[in-house]
Amino acid sequence: MQPRSHPLRPPSLDANSALFLDFDGTLADLSPRPESVHVPPELIDTLQRLQHALQGAVAVVSGRPIEQLDALLRPLRLPIAGVHGVERRCADGYLQRLAAPMLDHVEACARALAAQADGLLVERKPGAVALHYRLAPEWADRCRDAMTVAVSESPGLSLLHGKMVLEAKPAAATKGHAIEAYLREPPFLGRRAVFAGDDVTDEAGFVAVQAVGGTAIKIGDGDSVAQHRIDSPADLRAWLTAAAAALGPDRDRAQEAALSET
Numbered sequence: 611m612q613p614r615s616h617p618l619r620p621p622s623l624d625a626n627s628a629l630f631l632d633f634d635g636t637l638a639d640l641s642p643r644p645e646s647v648h649v650p651p652e653l654i655d656t657l658q659r660l661q662h663a664l665q666g667a668v669a670v671v672s673g674r675p676i677e678q679l680d681a682l683l684r685p686l687r688l689p690i691a692g693v694h695g696v697e698r699r700c701a702d703g704y705l706q707r708l709a710a711p712m713l714d715h716v717e718a719c720a721r722a723l724a725a726q727a728d729g730l731l732v733e734r735k736p737g738a739v740a741l742h743y744r745l746a747p748e749w750a751d752r753c754r755d756a757m758t759v760a761v762s763e764s765p766g767l768s769l770l771h772g773k774m775v776l777e778a779k780p781a782a783a784t785k786g787h788a789i790e791a792y793l794r795e796p797p798f799l800g801r802r803a804v805f806a807g808d809d810v811t812d813e814a815g816f817v818a819v820q821a822v823g824g825t826a827i828k829i830g831d832g833d834s835v836a837q838h839r840i841d842s843p844a845d846l847r848a849w850l851t852a853a854a855a856a857l858g859p860d861r862d863r864a865q866e867a868a869l870s871e872t
């Protein structure tokens with residue numbers, strides 16, 4: 611892990627970048643409940659400008675389902691890998707879905723535990739089940755134990771321990787595989803991959819982009835294989851806004867403004 615006092619800022623995006631972005635804790639600040647997350651309207655504008663400047667090579671790679679992300683990012687309709695790569699919408703709109711192993715047993719175990727405590731939330735997604743304990747952190751160990759057992763009894767599933775959440779998902783689905791698949795297709799093909807994320811599920815994506823000479827950006831604290839850091843979602847949003855200005859039609863004015871400040 612890099613020392614917090616000496617973070618390595620990522621290089622700026624350029625016109626040949628392919629940009630991959632995690633959502634919760636990266637583009638959007640974390641919130642108490644999944645449905646209470648806030649998307650600043652300026653973020654939609656920034657992503658739209660980057661999508662234009664990078665000829666469409668901007669994708670969201672998230673644990674959330676595509677349907678939720680489309681609603682949160684409306685009117686944008688980006689290429690999205692949802693549920694940690696279980697589902698993936700390509701740039702041409704084609705939708706791929708991995709076959710999901712049986713999830714009913716895990717869901718039943720998660721709901722049985724959630725029935726015992728206020729604040730435990732069960733989220734059934736296409737191809738995954740999440741048990742959230744952000745509102746009942748004292749239940750963390752019992753959630754981990756129950757989900758570990760349930761997943762061990764369910765062939766083909768693996769357990770992710772994210773930020774105040776335990777998620778059972780197909781073992782074959784990773785953000786790394788999703789990013790690799792995008793990089794084989796236009797408009798991502800041949801571009802320099804950049805991926806920003808904040809959580810353990812993003813580590814596979816960091817490995818994938820760094821393996822092809824790209825840039826991995828860890829948002830916030832915590833151990834990571836990523837070689838670059840940005841402190842918070844707000845700082846990432848500011849970095850993206852600056853990149854959109856530098857790459858977009860108003861870039862000459864942005865460069866002049868930057869020069870006049872030196």
Ligand SMILES: O=P(O)(O)OC[C@H]1O[C@H](O[C@H]2O[C@H](CO)[C@@H](O)[C@H](O)[C@H]2O)[C@H](O)[C@@H](O)[C@@H]1O
Pocket residue numbers: 632633634635636639640641642643644645647671672673674675733740742744772773774775777809811
């Ligand atoms: O891969 P991501 O885009 O980071 O998605 C990971 C999970 O994010 C959501 O849960 C997390 O964010 C919530 C809202 O800020 C927060 O309440 C929760 O504690 C976090 O774990 C989402 O609900 C999950 O489905 C995603 O897998």
